[in-house]
Amino acid sequence: METREIIICILLAIVTTNLIRILPMTFIKGRIRNVFLRSFLYYVPYVTLAVMTFPAIVETTLSPISGIAALVVGLIAAWRGAGLFPVAIICCAIAYVMDCVA
Numbered sequence: 001m002e003t004r005e006i007i008i009c010i011l012l013a014i015v016t017t018n019l020i021r022i023l024p025m026t027f028i029k030g031r032i033r034n035v036f037l038r039s040f041l042y043y044v045p046y047v048t049l050a051v052m053t054f055p056a057i058v059e060t061t062l063s064p065i066s067g068i069a070a071l072v073v074g075l076i077a078a079w080r081g082a083g084l085f086p087v088a089i090i091c092c093a094i095a096y097v098m099d100c101v102a
Helices: 003-027 035-059 064-079 084-101
Strands: none
Touching: 035 064, 064 084
């Protein structure tokens, strides 16, 4: 890729990311009262995080089975009220032990 093409790609990335952030602030002046839209916007960050991390959990371990086991144990720990850091430690430990055993 030439330098000119790289600069064009960077500028396009800047424009698109700024449009996504600036347009809602420009057009939506008041508080959003629609319950469906508010609940949708509330869950967008969680869904985005899940979509980005789920494939990584399964594919970055030595075997997909250890990733899935870590995911299941992490979900159970989170469901029982464990915080983010303990769940992350538990998932890492499960994936490590299962990769060492297999």
